Amino acid sequence: MDSYRKNYEQLPDMDGLDGVRMDNGSEVIDYDAAVRHLAASSAFLSERSKRMAARIAQGSAKE
DSSP: OHHHHHHOOOOGGGTTOTTOOBOTTOOBOOHHHHHHHHHHHHHHHHHHHHHHHHHHHHHHHHO
């Protein structure tokens, strides 16, 4: 492993890409945006579930 590290050279097409993380679409991943999107999705699904439960409860109260 030490010999590998000593002989390692960065590939020329990788210059300037330090710290870039990629997904399958080869885009830089914005983790903060992903967290915000998941939080918004979770809130939306929670509200939708509450509305559906209220609609079901209202329907069973009529019967």
